[in-house]
Amino acid sequence: MKQYLELLDKILTEGSLKGDRTGSGTLSIFGHQMRFPLAEGFPLVTTKKIHLKSIIYELLWFLKGDTKLAYLHEHNVSIWNEWADERGELGPVYGYQWRSWPTPDGRHIDQIQQLIEQLKKTPNSRRLIVSAWNVADLPDESISPQQNVAQGKMALAPCHALFQFYVADGKLSCLLYQRSCDMFLGVPFNIASYALLTHMAAQQSELEVGDLIWTGGDVHCYLNHREQAKLQLSRKPYPLPTLIIKRRPKSIFDYRYEDFEIRDYQAHESIKASISV
Ligand SMILES: Nc1nc(=O)c2c([nH]1)NC[C@@H]1CN(c3ccc(C(=O)N[C@@H](CCC(=O)O)C(=O)O)cc3)CN21
Numbered sequence: 001m002k003q004y005l006e007l008l009d010k011i012l013t014e015g016s017l018k019g020d021r022t023g024s025g026t027l028s029i030f031g032h033q034m035r036f037p038l039a040e041g042f043p044l045v046t047t048k049k050i051h052l053k054s055i056i057y058e059l060l061w062f063l064k065g066d067t068k069l070a071y072l073h074e075h076n077v078s079i080w081n082e083w084a085d086e087r088g089e090l091g092p093v094y095g096y097q098w099r100s101w102p103t104p105d106g107r108h109i110d111q112i113q114q115l116i117e118q119l120k121k122t123p124n125s126r127r128l129i130v131s132a133w134n135v136a137d138l139p140d141e142s143i144s145p146q147q148n149v150a151q152g153k154m155a156l157a158p159c160h161a162l163f164q165f166y167v168a169d170g171k172l173s174c175l176l177y178q179r180s181c182d183m184f185l186g187v188p189f190n191i192a193s194y195a196l197l198t199h200m201a202a203q204q205s206e207l208e209v210g211d212l213i214w215t216g217g218d219v220h221c222y223l224n225h226r227e228q229a230k231l232q233l234s235r236k237p238y239p240l241p242t243l244i245i246k247r248r249p250k251s252i253f254d255y256r257y258e259d260f261e262i263r264d265y266q267a268h269e270s271i272k273a274s275i276s277v
């Protein structure tokens with residue numbers, strides 16, 4: 001994960017001091033791209049141990065179209081707790097937009113289903129896009145996530161806002177646009193999550209995996225993550241692990257946690273950091 005470490009280093013050395021919604025303060029740069037050839041290994045950060053279980057369950061939760069904490073809690077995943085209301089609801093976040101984007105005439109569009117169908121029928125299409133950026137459902141930044149949910153809005157505006165698939169030479173690539181990027185906590189999760197999604201979509205459409213191209217907008221390191229980031233930069237990365245998908249489920253919606261195995265994941269010990277809400 002050399003690309004990730006180089007970007008972290010660039011932010012610490014060249015980033016502008018910038019305030020933010022959470023009040024924590026950040027070092028930030030604008031605009032960056034990283035490319036991960038997925039056939040060369042699974043892009044999981046090795047300079048701290050990453051909790052892949054949370055990443056897998058979160059992705060399965062998105063794919064279910066779910067926006068409530070209950071499923072995550074059943075599997076001991078707590079990464080979305082701070083943004084939910086007292087009923088555990090997050091409003092029309094990723095799962096809702098991916099699986100049931102509302103139309104003006106009252107229908108709902110399953111973007112993931114359509115994407116997989118397009119991959120099979122028209123792999124050369126230049127419109128293989130899924131967007132979570134539904135402008136009508138965006139939250140008001142001046143009130144709390146819970147107040148936004150009470151008004152039927154998203155608890156948090158989508159960070160991984162849009163992705164596009166691309167097929168050439170029998171390989172499936174994915175390009176992600178992430179508008180806001182918490183380099184220490186969020187980004188390792190986001191890279192692994194889209195790598196996983198690309199492997200799943202490739203398996204479903206009988207393609208090999210190509211590249212995951214990660215594109216960041218406001219790429220930042222929170223000021224209270226600086227020491228942790230430096231510790232990570234002092235560590236030597238290990239070779240990437242390999243992802244094994246043990247079975248080919250009948251659709252993209254039928255994967256289970258047990259279907260995934262990560263082999264040869266060697267990582268330095270985990271590093272604690274507090275999340276800015
Ligand atoms: N400030 C901020 N950063 C984010 O990355 C982020 C948000 N907010 N809000 C929405 C989601 C929630 N995400 C999160 C939330 C928590 C962790 C986190 O605490 N990670 C720990 C391990 C937690 C676990 O798996 O149990 C870590 O050390 O990576 C990671 C991503 C990503 N997103």
Ligand SMILES: O=c1ccn([C@H]2C[C@H](O)[C@@H](COP(=O)(O)O)O2)c(=O)[nH]1
Pocket residue numbers: 021022156157159160180181182183185186187190
């Ligand atoms: O998947 C995610 C979700 C969130 N983040 C980070 C990026 C920012 O640090 C915050 C969101 O705050 P905004 O003020 O809405 O930009 O969460 C992430 O990196 N990955």
